[in-house]
Amino acid sequence: xxxxxxxxxxxxxxxxxxxxxxxxxxxxxxxxxxxxxxxxxxxxxxxxxxxxxxxxxxxxxxxxxxxxxxxxxxxxxxxxxxxxxxxxxxxxxxxxxxxxxxxxxxxxxxxxxxxxxxxxxxxxxxxxxxxxxxxxxxxxxxxxxxxxxxxxxxxxxxxxxxxxxxxxxxxxxxxxxxxxxxxxxxxxxxxxxxxxxxxxxxxxxxxxxxxxxxxxxxxxxxxxxxxxxxxxxxxxxxxx
Ligand code: PGA
Numbered sequence: 001x002x003x004x005x006x007x008x009x010x011x012x013x014x015x016x017x018x019x020x021x022x023x024x025x026x027x028x029x030x031x032x033x034x035x036x037x038x039x040x041x042x043x044x045x046x047x048x049x050x051x052x053x054x055x056x057x058x059x060x061x062x063x064x065x066x067x068x069x070x071x072x073x074x075x076x077x078x079x080x081x082x083x084x085x086x087x088x089x090x091x092x093x094x095x096x097x098x099x100x101x102x103x104x105x106x107x108x109x110x111x112x113x114x115x116x117x118x119x120x121x122x123x124x125x126x127x128x129x130x131x132x133x134x135x136x137x138x139x140x141x142x143x144x145x146x147x148x149x150x151x152x153x154x155x156x157x158x159x160x161x162x163x164x165x166x167x168x169x170x171x172x173x174x175x176x177x178x179x180x181x182x183x184x185x186x187x188x189x190x191x192x193x194x195x196x197x198x199x200x201x202x203x204x205x206x207x208x209x210x211x212x213x214x215x216x217x218x219x220x221x222x223x224x225x226x227x228x229x230x231x232x233x234x235x236x237x238x239x240x
Pocket of ligand 1: 159164165166196198218219220221
């Protein structure tokens with residue numbers, strides 16, 4: 001199973017020029033076993049994907065319907081035309097700030113998978129100590145109805161929201177904790193799992209070495225090329 005290192009830029013950087021400079025600074029992984037996927041703001045995608053074809057590109061969100069009266073939304077076909085290989089769905093900021101439910105997330109995942117995209121679907125508890133049951137339930141509902149045949153293109157990002165760098169009262173998740181939770185999730189749904197929550201150059205290797213963790217979704221640290229390159233490098237040297 002390949003290792004996926006995802007750069008989730010969220011609503012950053014503030015201009016296309018900065019986005020281009022940042023992309024230019026990313027190193028291509030030496031190992032064929034590492035995929036680097038950048039999720040920029042969708043308006044930057046076309047030009048970035050054209051300029052940097054050696055990276056994989058994704059979008060941070062899509063809508064599940066193919067066309068129609070959905071002001072402000074973008075479809076799978078539009079993002080394919082813009083150069084996306086990957087679609088991210090269910091990020092906690094979409095869920096918390098924009099009211100996305102598990103049901104909406106499963107429809108988005110199904111729409112993207114049925115069109116041949118690779119999908120990263122995020123789940124994770126909002127508060128520390130709220131228990132694994134809610135995460136398992138969310139995973140079940142968010143993946144309900146997905147075609148078995150499409151699951152080889154599905155990656156689950158486990159992101160405990162309390163460990164995300166911008167969370168209020170943020171705390172570090174430990175690799176042991178992440179390993180335990182992902183082990184439980186993988187028992188329920190056997191696909192590729194990655195971890196997200198304050199992954200940096202300094203701690204990446206510890207998370208990437210945890211059992212059943214096949215990569216990382218990186219927010220803040222992906223906005224600094226040097227820092228992100230350290231993470232890519234760590235992913236490439238896991239076997240050594
Ligand atoms: P972070 O963000 O790396 O800044 O914690 C991760 C995410 O929200 O996907």
